[in-house]
Amino acid sequence: MIKKLIVHEMLRQKVFIMKPNTLLFASILCALVASDASAIERGELLADTCVSCHAGVNDKASIPNLSYYPASMIVSQMKAFRDGSRQATVMNRHAKGYSDEDIAQLAKYIGIQGQ
Amino acid sequence: MNRRQFIYAAASSALLPLVGCSSKPDGHKSIVIVGGGFGGSAVAKYLKKYNPALQVTLIEPQKTHITCPGSNWFLAGLTTMESLTFTYEGLKKRGVVVVHQSVEDIDDIGQRVRLSDGQSLDYDKLIVSPGIDFRWGDIDGITQANSDKIPHAWQAGAQTLLLKKQIETMKQGGTFVMIAPPNPYRCPPGPYERVGMVAHYFKQHNPKAKIVILDPKDKFSKQALFMEAWQDLYGDMIEWVGVADGGKVSKIDVASMTVFSEMGEIKADVINAIPAQKAGDLAFKAGLTNASGFCPIVAGTFESTLKKNIHVMGDASIAGTMPKSAHSAVSHAKMTAAAIVNSLEGKGVLSPAHVNTCYSLVSDKYGISIAGVYNVQGEKIDEIKGAGGVSPHDADAAFREMEATYARGWHSSITQDVWGA
Numbered sequence: 001m002i003k004k005l006i007v008h009e010m011l012r013q014k015v016f017i018m019k020p021n022t023l024l025f026a027s028i029l030c031a032l033v034a035s036d037a038s039a040i041e042r043g044e045l046l047a048d049t050c051v052s053c054h055a056g057v058n059d060k061a062s063i064p065n066l067s068y069y070p071a072s073m074i075v076s077q078m079k080a081f082r083d084g085s086r087q088a089t090v091m092n093r094h095a096k097g098y099s100d101e102d103i104a105q106l107a108k109y110i111g112i113q114g115q
Numbered sequence: 116m117n118r119r120q121f122i123y124a125a126a127s128s129a130l131l132p133l134v135g136c137s138s139k140p141d142g143h144k145s146i147v148i149v150g151g152g153f154g155g156s157a158v159a160k161y162l163k164k165y166n167p168a169l170q171v172t173l174i175e176p177q178k179t180h181i182t183c184p185g186s187n188w189f190l191a192g193l194t195t196m197e198s199l200t201f202t203y204e205g206l207k208k209r210g211v212v213v214v215h216q217s218v219e220d221i222d223d224i225g226q227r228v229r230l231s232d233g234q235s236l237d238y239d240k241l242i243v244s245p246g247i248d249f250r251w252g253d254i255d256g257i258t259q260a261n262s263d264k265i266p267h268a269w270q271a272g273a274q275t276l277l278l279k280k281q282i283e284t285m286k287q288g289g290t291f292v293m294i295a296p297p298n299p300y301r302c303p304p305g306p307y308e309r310v311g312m313v314a315h316y317f318k319q320h321n322p323k324a325k326i327v328i329l330d331p332k333d334k335f336s337k338q339a340l341f342m343e344a345w346q347d348l349y350g351d352m353i354e355w356v357g358v359a360d361g362g363k364v365s366k367i368d369v370a371s372m373t374v375f376s377e378m379g380e381i382k383a384d385v386i387n388a389i390p391a392q393k394a395g396d397l398a399f400k401a402g403l404t405n406a407s408g409f410c411p412i413v414a415g416t417f418e419s420t421l422k423k424n425i426h427v428m429g430d431a432s433i434a435g436t437m438p439k440s441a442h443s444a445v446s447h448a449k450m451t452a453a454a455i456v457n458s459l460e461g462k463g464v465l466s467p468a469h470v471n472t473c474y475s476l477v478s479d480k481y482g483i484s485i486a487g488v489y490n491v492q493g494e495k496i497d498e499i500k501g502a503g504g505v506s507p508h509d510a511d512a513a514f515r516e517m518e519a520t521y522a523r524g525w526h527s528s529i530t531q532d533v534w535g536a
Contacts, residue, residue, distance in 0.1 A: 039462035040165050040453040048161070048449050049470045052442055053525055055532040062524035089506070089517050090472060090484050097488025097502030102468070 043105030046098075050110055070115030071107045078103045143168055144239040144459050147228055149218050149397060151175025151203065153182075153441040154244035154429030157448035157533045159211045165456040172212045172236060173203070174228070180534070181271040183302065184441050185526050190268075190279050191312035193479050199271065201534040208536055221401040223422045240455050242417075243403060243410075244429040244444065245395025246270070247301045250408070253391045254294070256367030264369050265386040268309075269301065281385045282313055288323035289384030292374050294364050295330040299409070300392045301430045301439045303336035304485065308475035309387070311341065314349040315478045326353045327383075329376050330362040336438070337475065337485055337505050344477040344515075394431035401425070409433045414491045415464045416454035417447055426451050434469075435496030437489055442471045445529060446489075467491055474522035482518030 056065045066074060080086035081095035098106075146162055148155045151173055159173045180201050188194040203213045216230040221241065228236045249267065251259050268278040285291065291313055295306045310326055317324040334357070335341075345353045356362035361378025367388060374381045393399075393408030403410045403419050410427040412419055414435065417426045428434075428451050429444035437443045446469040454464055469489040476482050487503035489496050506518060 039457055039460060040465060042465050042468070045449065045453050045465055046468050049446060049468055051532050052445050052470070052529045053472065055528040055535070056524065057531055057535070061527065062520045063528055089514060089521060090486050093486040093502065093504050094470065094472075094488060095502075097470075097499040 041105070041109075042102075043107075044109045046102055046106035047109035050106065054110075066110050067112070069111045071111035071113050072115060074107045074111040075103055078107075143170060145170040145172070145237060146240045146242065146455065147236050147238040148173045148242045148244065149221075149228070150244035150246060150395070150429070151177065151180055151213070152244060152246055152429065152444070153529075153533060154246075154444035154448050155242065156180065156203070156206060157445040158242050158244065158428065158452050159206050160209060160533060161449050161452035162455065163209045163211060165452055166459075167210065169456070169459075170212070171210070172214060173206060174214045174216060174218055174230065174236075175203070176215060176217045176231075178202070178215055181275070182441070182526070182530065183269070183271045183305075184529075186268065186271040186275045187305065187309045187312045188476055189275060190282060190309065191315045191476075191479070193312070193315075193476070196276070201530055203534070205534045205536040218397060221397075221425075223401065223425060226424060238424070239459070240424050240426065242426045242428065242451060242455075243398060243401065243431070244427070244448075245397040245431050247392045247394065247430045247439070248396045249390040250393055251390060254364055254367065254388075256369055257294070257388045257390050261367075261369050262388075265367060265388040267389050268387065269296075269305075269389050269392075278385075278387060282316060283320075285321060285324065285384050287321055289321070289325075290381065291317075291324060291326045291385045291387070292381055292383035293326070293328045293387045294367070294374065294389060295328055295332065295335070295362075296389045297331045297391050299439060300389070302473070303438050303440075304341075304473050304475045306389055307335055307337070307341045308477070310353055311345060311348070311475070311477040314345065314352050317352065318349060324352065327381060328353070328355045328362075329364050329374065329378075329381075330355060330357050331364070332362075333358050336473070337483055339508065340483045340505060341475075341477065343508070344481055344483065348478050348481065392430075394427075398427065398431050403427050403431075405433075407433065414494055414496050415450075415467055416458070417451040418454075426455070435489065436498055437469060437471055437487065437496055438473065438485075440471055440473050442473065442525075442529065443469070445533060446470055467496075469496060472525065474518065474525050476519055476522050477515075478519075480512075480519050481515045482520070482522040483515070484518055484522075 053063050054066045078095050081091040146169055148159050159171050162169050162171050182199045185199045216232050218228055219231055220229040226238050266274045266278045268274040364376045366375040372383050394404050394410055398404050398410050405411050410432050412427055412432050417428045419425045419427050428447035430439040450467045471487045474484045483506045485505045488499045
């Protein structure tokens, strides 16, 4: 992690002895630490709402954990639930609330990417 | 703090979970959350997920949370209290500071919360998720003092155990009377799930028992599905009396266990009196409620319309047409966390997306559900037309059994989502 590398470097250079640039260095460190957040995208938010039901921890979970599925499958199955070509108990009702754009966005945050 | 101390603190902060840097500015904002139920716990987790640099403190007097969802299954003997009980260790591992105190005072001008042990916590944003409290005295005889004789079991834990004991020790052929609450209340299908679960128990252990629901409402969630299932599974054991047939209760005489309603008097052996509800008491103390007794919020962010920098979510909030449920509270939590993180970063408010699924068990192998997908329409949270709805009416036994399985799967999953390590 970047933070650990920077601190390691600081210790190596013995920056705890006051040097003019150490305050700047520390401020940069603080800024880097602070910048872990970036804007939350709608896709992440949509994917996170799926997790309420799909957070099962292992393969015995009755409701599957979607992180084991290819993202392209998330897309195809959501569309199949939506148009009824795949019948389910509750997913048909849920999928009707998602547009093609919503499905494309959420699939960037759930399922195995690049598959 | 001198320059050397500052540098040391800044350097060591990289290795600790980000507590060394000063609490303002730069994303090390302090978010304080009051209430460790589904809503409060979920917002703590998701704030840390979306911005690990935030200082997140959760204030909750209880050291564990016992879920109301699933507590009806416990009444039927289908689950254990252990399966319903969750600790805050998972949240602590994510860097949430958990404080087991209650809140004495919220100073919304000074942005400070005072706790029962005297300590004060400053906040940049406060999130209040206090659940519900009861309108005692709305019905003569339904009081806090009487709740150990005529339990509500509408907050899980001691009340659940009390009601279970009463069910188990009810005389053979006795009468279980439920007084259902008026709208709005926590968990719309809950009373009707409970009745099926009690019937499931009685069918095995007290087959001549009778269950009467006295209801001030003229309809209820998933009504057609419930009534068809009750008939199929339990024959005539369950009788629902809606307001049109005299179901409105005026008084309960606890000493004689008599319930007085517009249809007449019923002598009961067990009375499950679920009172009318309002936002948790803390919301009133903090000036967050309106005349409805619940908290008005801005649809996109859950910020109170009455107090700046205070967000209210879960059952206490007025969240458009979303039902008051654990699943809704978790949905609110995710939106609120994203809205706060984006706003602290100076980014725009996202167009929210909410979901809810309420599963109900009617017997161990018979489950039904109601689902909803919501967004913000105008200034209100509302259902997306064409999406959501209830389980089909003409489903076969295999379908009902699948939904019963998923009901348990839902509980495992959402509790993992919120409290899991």
